[in-house]
Amino acid sequence: xxxxxxxxxxxxxxxxxxxxxxxxxxxxxxxxxxxxxxxxxxxxxxxxxxxxxxxxxxxxxxxxxxxxxxxxxxxxxxxxxxxxxxxxxxxxxxxxxxxxxxxxxxxxxxxxxxxxxxxxxxxxxxxxxxxxxxxxxxxxxxxxxxxxxxxxxxxxxxxxxxxxxxxxxxxxxxxxxxxxxxxxxxxxxxxxxxxxxxxxxxxxxxxxxxxxxxxxxxxxxxxxxxxxxxxxxxxxxxxxxxxxxxxxxxxxxxxxxxxxxxxxxxxxxxxxxxxxxxxxxxxxxxxxxxxxxxxxxxxxxxxxxxxxxxxxxxxxxxxxxxxxxxxxxxxxxxxxxxxxxxxxxxxxxxxxxxxxxxxxxxxxxxx
Amino acid sequence: xxxxxxxxxxxxxxxxxxxxxxxxxxxxxxxxxxxxxxxxxxxxxxxxxxxxxxxxxxxxxxxxxxxxxxxxxxxxxxxxxxxxxxxxxxxxxxxxxxxxxxxxxxxxxxxxxxxxxxxxxxxxxxxxxxxxxxxxxxxxxxxxxxxxxxxxxxxxxxxxxxxxxxxxxxxxxxxxxxxxxxxxxxxxxxxxxxxxxxxxxxx
Ligand SMILES: [Zn+2]
Numbered sequence: 001x002x003x004x005x006x007x008x009x010x011x012x013x014x015x016x017x018x019x020x021x022x023x024x025x026x027x028x029x030x031x032x033x034x035x036x037x038x039x040x041x042x043x044x045x046x047x048x049x050x051x052x053x054x055x056x057x058x059x060x061x062x063x064x065x066x067x068x069x070x071x072x073x074x075x076x077x078x079x080x081x082x083x084x085x086x087x088x089x090x091x092x093x094x095x096x097x098x099x100x101x102x103x104x105x106x107x108x109x110x111x112x113x114x115x116x117x118x119x120x121x122x123x124x125x126x127x128x129x130x131x132x133x134x135x136x137x138x139x140x141x142x143x144x145x146x147x148x149x150x151x152x153x154x155x156x157x158x159x160x161x162x163x164x165x166x167x168x169x170x171x172x173x174x175x176x177x178x179x180x181x182x183x184x185x186x187x188x189x190x191x192x193x194x195x196x197x198x199x200x201x202x203x204x205x206x207x208x209x210x211x212x213x214x215x216x217x218x219x220x221x222x223x224x225x226x227x228x229x230x231x232x233x234x235x236x237x238x239x240x241x242x243x244x245x246x247x248x249x250x251x252x253x254x255x256x257x258x259x260x261x262x263x264x265x266x267x268x269x270x271x272x273x274x275x276x277x278x279x280x281x282x283x284x285x286x287x288x289x290x291x292x293x294x295x296x297x298x299x300x301x302x303x304x305x306x307x308x309x310x311x312x313x314x315x316x317x318x319x320x321x322x323x324x325x326x327x328x329x330x331x332x333x334x335x336x337x338x339x340x341x342x343x344x345x346x347x348x349x350x351x352x353x354x355x356x357x358x359x360x361x362x363x364x365x366x367x
Numbered sequence: 368x369x370x371x372x373x374x375x376x377x378x379x380x381x382x383x384x385x386x387x388x389x390x391x392x393x394x395x396x397x398x399x400x401x402x403x404x405x406x407x408x409x410x411x412x413x414x415x416x417x418x419x420x421x422x423x424x425x426x427x428x429x430x431x432x433x434x435x436x437x438x439x440x441x442x443x444x445x446x447x448x449x450x451x452x453x454x455x456x457x458x459x460x461x462x463x464x465x466x467x468x469x470x471x472x473x474x475x476x477x478x479x480x481x482x483x484x485x486x487x488x489x490x491x492x493x494x495x496x497x498x499x500x501x502x503x504x505x506x507x508x509x510x511x512x513x514x515x516x517x518x519x520x521x522x523x524x525x526x527x528x529x530x531x532x533x534x535x536x537x538x539x540x541x542x543x544x545x546x547x548x549x550x551x552x553x554x555x556x557x558x559x560x561x562x563x564x565x566x567x568x569x570x
Contacts (some may be wrong), residue, residue, distance in 0.1 A: 066394065098392050164518045171484035186482070186490060189525040193518065 001076050001120065001308040002340035003043060004088070009069040010062040011045075012038040023075070024360045025333065025341045029348035030367030036344035039367070040124070040313045043342065046072045046091055047122040047311070048146070049103060049113045057095050067096035074120055076308070091120065114160060118150040121310035123299045127320045129291045133279050137268035144269055147298050148208050151305040155204050162197040162264065165190055170259045177258045187251070195244045198264045202240055205267075209234060211304070216297035223289040223328050230290060231272040237262040285322070292325050299338065309339030316344050318351065326354060334358055430501070432477040432494045434459055442466075442474060449473045451508040455498065455527065457481050457520070461513060473511070476501065481514060481523040490526065498527070502534050509537040 002023040008014045013035045028036050041060075044052040051060055061068045070093045077086045092104040103110045110116050131139050149156035169190040176182045213232055220230045238246035243263065250262045271278040271290060278290055302310045318326060333341060334357065345351040348364065355362055373379040378400060386396035403411045427433065428440035435441070442448060442462075452473025456462055462475050478493045480486075501507060512527060514520035528538055 066392065096392055098386070099390065161518050165522075168484050168519070168522070175484055175489070183490070185529045186526055188529065189482070189522045192525065193521060 001074055001311075003046075003120075003311060004073045004075045006039075006042060006046075006073075007069075007071040008039075008042050010065040011042055011068040011070055012060055012062060014038065014042075015062060019365065021340070021342075021365075022361055022363045023077075023340055025343065025355065025358070025362045027348070027351050027355070027362060027364045028342065028344045028367060029351065029364060030346070032346050034367045036346075036367060037126075037315055040315050040342055040344060042070050043072070043311065043313060044122055044124055046070050046093055047117075047120045048150075049093070049101070049116055052124050052126070053128065057101055058097055060095070061097060067094065069094045091116075114153070114156050117156060118153065118306075121150045121302045121306070121308070122313055123295055123302065123310045124313040124315065125292070125295045125317050126313075126315035127317065129295060130287065132291060132294060133271060133282075133287055137266070140269040140271075141265075141267065143294070143298075144205065144208070147212075147301065148204065150302055150310075151208075152204070155201070158197050158200055158204075162194065162201060165194050165197070166260050166263065166265050169194065173254055173258045173260070176255060182255065191247060194260075194263065195247060198243045198247075199241065201264045202234075202236060202238075202243070202267070205234055205264075206240065212297055212301050215300040215304075216293050219296040219300075220289055220293035223293055223325055224286065225324075226286075228274050228286065230278075230293075231275075233270045233272065235268040235270050236264075237266045288321060288325060292321070292329075296332075312338045312341045314341065314343045316346070318343075318345055318347075318354070330354055330358070333360075336360070431475045432479060432497070433462055433475060447472070451506060452511070453498075453501065453507055453509070454511040454513045456513045457515065465513060473509075476510075478523070481517075481519045482526060483519050493523075495527065495530065499530060502531060502536060507534075507536055509539065512538065512540045514540075 003021055004023075005021065006019045007017070009016050019039070028039055030036055041052050044050075045060070050057070072091050074089045074091065075086045076089070090104075090106050092107070093101065094104075095101040101113065103113055103116045105116070105119075132143055145155075145159055149159065169187075172186065172190065176187075209232060216232065217230060246262055253261055273282045273286055273290070278287060282290065299310055299312060314329075321329075332338065333355070343351060348366070352364075373382065378397070381400045382393060382396040385391060385399055386393050391399075403414075426435055426437050428435040428438075428443055430439055430443045433440045433442070438444075449472045453476050454465065454471060454473055455476045455478060456465070457478055457480060459477060462477065465471050465475075476494065476498050478495065478498075480488050480493055482488060482490055482493065498510075502510065510527075510531060512524045514524050524540060531538055
């Protein structure tokens with residue numbers, strides 16, 4: 001699968017633009033601030049129904065306008081040898097201020113945005129990836145949940161439902177505090193679905209990690225010279241199978257705190273190196289390898305889940321990575337590990353020299 | 368271009384009010400306002416009159432809380448309906464959807480919404496007390512919960528089940544031929560008709 005063309009209208013810095021891509025490597029070059037990241041974000045939006053950096057939809061509208069549109073034509077190449085002609089699918093995203101965002105597939109609207117997620121998977125690597133190590137548990141949950149959502153529609157549905165329950169329950173806890181009364185029956189109405197969905201999501205995360213971890217460790221080993229052991233653990237706020245009792249026991253605590261203090265929305269993924277926390281004990285180089293391996297393992301795990309490779313978006317990463325890790329990425333491109341790749345760089349001569357030995361076709365788009 | 372400056376305060380006010388309606392942005396609101404100005408004055412006055420009447424003269428059935436022209440609604444008043452059977456729904460659109468299936472012979476109870484702390488809707492804002500009163504009268508043998516299969520619909524169904532537990536009645540929910548996250552209103556009539564016939568009894 002690859003993105004053949006992209007059209008944007010009033011999206012971020014773009015008034016109106018149209019791009020044609022090739023199925024192999026696309027290098028988007030141009031000065032900083034010219035819109036390279038916004039172009040990749042448009043592709044990300046088309047795949048994940050939202051901006052990569054958590055920017056709200058209204059802020060994606062070009063300044064002074066009141067709607068934006070992104071449209072992409074994806075081509076599927078049949079994997080088998082039947083030589084059937086490739087089929088093309090058009091995805092359109094439109095958002096108008098104050099209205100519901102809509103996604104259309106071949107001009108037919110998806111009933112729900114969630115029905116689109118995962119159909120056109122992407123993996124994005126950008127300079128903010130180190131947030132996965134540096135920042136709080138929310139970043140890591142978002143990374144793993146986002147990956148699982150692309151592979152498993154039921155997981156996404158459960159997660160959306162669970163998050164909604166927590167939102168409702170937190171608001172309810174605040175109301176109880178304001179009024180000084182507690183409606184036990186109403187509080188109970190949120191307990192059972194929270195337990196049921198929470199357990200399902202927690203087990204799914206455990207199962208997912210079993211598939212993901214070997215991919216991750218393989219990539220880390222290839223990115224790093226040393227023989228250090230890396231690991232990812234789920235640090236849960238409850239023992240699997242005991243969410244019911246855990247939430248019951250936390251009810252007084254929740255009423256006092258006016259929010260749901262325990263559950264899968266508070267669980268974390270811990271990153272370890274030789275059994276110690278990576279954030280404290282990993283060197284700069286080890287942390288960089290860790291982050292790149294997280295993303296490459298995301299690519300592999302998504303590619304294993306479906307008979308199509310995700311699009312790989314490499315946004316401005318040559319500045320941030322050192323030679324060793326860049327060489328590894330280029331080597332993987334040479335080995336045809338990836339499908340369609342998008343690279344942005346403010347220094348075209350650097351990209352050209354890095355990619356000069358690749359046999360595959362490379363297209364340069366100057367913005 | 369952003370439309371913050373209108374040439375007229377009156378236009379601005381009209382756009383402001385019209386754009387408060389669901390699904391209508393500022394641009395559409397302006398289009399509608401300008402359209403009304405192009406049409407004969409009588410059309411706008413009739414619209415305004417209809418809106419005022421809608422809001423001030425609409426009445427609700429004292430028994431099921433569906434919109435009525437005064438007194439009991441047509442369904443509650445009918446001798447052909449099974450009075451021991453009540454289907455609980457969110458709003459009048461659900462009543463119309465179920466009536467269109469022609470499969471349901473009982474009466475309704477319109478809650479007027481579903482429980483959602485986020486939307487500021489608590490059980491006391493809904494017709495839940497009156498439902499309990501209807502059931503406690505002793506004439507009811509079965510309550511069918513015909514709420515949307517959304518998280519809020521499920522929570523409300525759970526709450527009602529707990530509230531009605533003490534009464535010797537059967538509580539069931541319409542079978543889920545309805546897609547997850549779907550609204551009752553958008554479900555096609557055949558699916559809904561089958562759902563209401565093949566309802567599931569709550570534990
Ligand atoms: Zn009535």
